[in-house]
Amino acid sequence: MNQIQQVIHSKIQSLVTMSHAAGAMSHSTTTGSVRESYLTTFLKELLPQGVSATSGVLCDFAGRTSRQLDLVLTLDSSLPVISMRDGISLIPVDSALLAIEIKSTLDTDALTQVENQNTSLVELNVSNEVAEGERFIIPTMVVAMETSKLSCSNVSDWVQRTGNTAACCVIGKYFVKSDEPKPVSIESAGNGAFNETLAFVACLYHAVLHLKSIRNFEPNWGRYLLS
Numbered sequence: 001m002n003q004i005q006q007v008i009h010s011k012i013q014s015l016v017t018m019s020h021a022a023g024a025m026s027h028s029t030t031t032g033s034v035r036e037s038y039l040t041t042f043l044k045e046l047l048p049q050g051v052s053a054t055s056g057v058l059c060d061f062a063g064r065t066s067r068q069l070d071l072v073l074t075l076d077s078s079l080p081v082i083s084m085r086d087g088i089s090l091i092p093v094d095s096a097l098l099a100i101e102i103k104s105t106l107d108t109d110a111l112t113q114v115e116n117q118n119t120s121l122v123e124l125n126v127s128n129e130v131a132e133g134e135r136f137i138i139p140t141m142v143v144a145m146e147t148s149k150l151s152c153s154n155v156s157d158w159v160q161r162t163g164n165t166a167a168c169c170v171i172g173k174y175f176v177k178s179d180e181p182k183p184v185s186i187e188s189a190g191n192g193a194f195n196e197t198l199a200f201v202a203c204l205y206h207a208v209l210h211l212k213s214i215r216n217f218e219p220n221w222g223r224y225l226l227s
Contacts, residue, residue, distance in 0.1 A: 008046070008201060012194045015042050016172060019145045032104035035145045039102045039171075040071060043143070046201055048208055050076050051097065056089035058096055058138065061127045061223040066093075066120040071100040073208060079127075079219045093124040094219035097211040098166075098204075099140045106144035106170055111158055114142055118164040127220035136217070141204065142168040152176065156183045166207060169200035177203055 001009065015038055022034040044053045052074050058066040068088070074081055078095035099121065103110045121138045142165065152174035159165050159178050169175045174187045175196040186196045 005198070008198060009194060011042060011045070012171065012197050013192070015039065016145075019171075035104040036070070036102045039143055039145065043071065043100065043102075043204070046205065047073065048205060051208055051212075052076055052081070053100075054081060054083075054089045054091065055087055056081075056084070056091050058091050058093045058099075058121065058124055060093045060124040061220070061227050062125065064124055066099075066124060067117045069099045069117065070102040072096050073098045073100070075212065075215075079221055079224070092127070092219070092224060093138065094126045094128075094217075096138050097208055099138055101140060101142045103142065103144040104146070106142070106147040106150055106155075106168075108150070110142070110144070111150075111155075111162075114140055114165060115162055118162065121164065126217060127223040128217045136215070137164060139164050139166040139207070139211075141166050141207075143200070144168075144170045146170065147173060152185050152187050156185050159183045167200060167203050169197060171197050175200045175203070 018038050019035050022031050025031045047053060053071050054074065055070055056072060057068050058072065072091050074091060074095045075097060079092040081095060082090040084090055099117065101110070101114050101117065118140055121140070126136050147170050155168050156176045159168060159176050160183050165178060167175070167177045172188055172194060173196065174185060176183050176185045186199050188196050
């Protein structure tokens with residue numbers, strides 16, 4: 001391992017250790033919330049400069065809104081994110097790059113929730129024109145600490161048939177990335193290397209950089225305030 005790999009690997013190992021400790025709690029809802037907070041902290045530490053993360057609801061200038069999202073990655077240089085309460089924000093769609101759904105346990109209900117979120121995201125429009133024939137759609141990634149029923153193959157099939165889900169990772173289990181003609185998957189080597197999670201971290205970083213690079217419009221704050 002090089003030095004960067006060692007540091008990220010140690011963060012993943014710490015995440016897994018704390019998650020296992022949280023699993024000892026008798027209240028399942030509390031366990032889930034604690035694990036999700038650990039995952040959120042882990043992801044926020046790995047973002048490129050100029051990108052922030054918050055939970056909340058995306059909105060557009062016409063008043064349309066998304067469902068509540070666990071984590072939205074936003075451009076610091078874009079339109080303001082309006083803090084509401086308890087870490088929940090109202091986020092102009094023009095400022096958003098990527099939505100991340102964070103789960104303690106990945107199951108079919110979680111996948112259905114992501115599908116519904118994707119539908120609400122597709123309905124949002126940015127405040128200025130993009131290139132002719134194009135729309136700026138916010139993609140989604142899914143990250144979970146564990147799953148008891150969904151195999152890598154199950155999730156790969158789901159990613160292939162659903163739109164706008166760019167990647168899915170279960171820490172210590174597998175990583176699935178949307179690709180053509182079919183998704184690419186990496187399963188855990190089972191030796192504590194966390195090769196699947198390291199691949200997800202790399203995928204997330206490069207996805208954010210790519211989404212920044214293809215942003216070809218200037219947000220129109222006036223349309224939010226005056227329309």
